[in-house]
Amino acid sequence: MYRYWEPAYNRTKTSQLHNDKKAPNQFRLVSYNILAQDLLVEHLQLYQGIHSKLLHWEHRLEKLKSELEILQPDILCLQEMQYNHLKSFVHELSHKRKVEYIFKKKTGRRTDGCAIIYDRNKFKLNDDQCVEYYTNDVATLNRENVAIMAKFQVRNDPSTEFIVATTHLLYNPRREDVRISQVGVLLRAMAAFSIRGKHSRLPTILAGDFNFTPDTDAYKFLVAQRKFNECVFQMESIDFGRESVSTFQDEWVTVDYILKSIAKDKEKSIEIESTYKLPTAESCTNIGKIPNTFLGSDHFSLAICFSIR
Incomplete structure (x- = not known):
């Protein structure tokens, strides 16, 4: 499967920037549901027809590492x-750059859980x-999902x-x-975490699997x-291409997103320079199961190149 970087300012122009270099003041962010091995084993019936060796963590880790070496996220x-x-996992990413991370395991x-890994030389x-x-005695908040928020300089x-910020919301289709x-x-x-001053907020990126x-x-x-x-606080979803999909749930669908805050007045803003184009459902028919x-995962990675102005 071939994916490429597409300039955000020109959706009609096909770019051949598979290994595009970032400009000096641009940063690259990747969001990825990498499929926890314990969950794979628990729901093994979802992966019928996939050779067992392709489901081993060692194989999947190698494929994830190879993909991230191409994407080179900051x-x-x-x-x-x-x-x-x-x-x-972090050790595999730290051979060519110095990285640090924050992690939050699901409740219970x-x-x-969720993690944010970042280049400590840049941030x-x-x-x-x-x-x-999870909140006691609240029927719609009795699940173990979590999120992490990080404030970078x-x-x-x-x-x-x-x-x-990154999160993974409940899967259950009925809820x-x-x-x-x-x-x-x-x-x-x-909204509370991003406050800067009395009436302004820091530019914000939210990424994750929202189901x-x-x-x-x-x-x-x-x-x-x-x-x-x-x-005022509002997020807008970043466009990864017409009819794009991010995973298979009975059919090819989009449930993974990267969003950015909408700036107001004189607030700094997240400017999207390019996106790593997702496949379409039609193109995925040739891929088969993942x-x-x-x-290495049952989701596709999402990636953006952005600047802050």
Whole structure:
């Protein structure tokens, strides 16, 4: 499967920038649900027809590493990062650059969670905060999903700060009410975490596996404008190509997103320079089931090149 970098300013022009180099003031962010091995084993029936050796963690790790070596992210947002695989995963990424990470395991007994891995030569972590959606006695907030938020400072431009958050929401297709409640908790936490001054916010990127498609009420709730503490806060989803898909759930669908905050007045903003184009459902018919010989997860990676202005 061939994917390429497409300039955000020209969606009609096919770019051959598979190994595109970043400009000096641009950064690359990748979001990836890498499929926790414990979850794969628990739901092995979902991967019938895939050769068992392609499902082994060692094989998948090698494929994930190869893909990330091509993408070369400055910031990597991970979902389904299994905690006992985290250090070895980070070690594989640290051969060519110095990286650090923050991690939050799911509430309860689950072994996976969310992680943000970043290039410490480019960014200083000024603050971080974990979000646990689980709340006692609230029927729509009784699940173990989590989120992480990080406040970064650009090392070669200390006046520039920005927020990166990642999450993995509940999968159960019948419980959109839970996902809507989780989005509400996350947005309120992000709005508070991103405050800078009395009436302004830091530019923010949110990435993750949301387990809902763009035609759902949960998605509309995610991108709706709202006010927190008299300050407007709104996220917009980044376009990865017409009819793009990110995983297979009975059919090829989009449930993974990268979003950015909409700046107002004189606030700094996240500017998307290029996106790593996702495949279409039609093109995926030739791929077959994933993971496979080339891909290490049952989701496709999402990637953007961005600047802050």
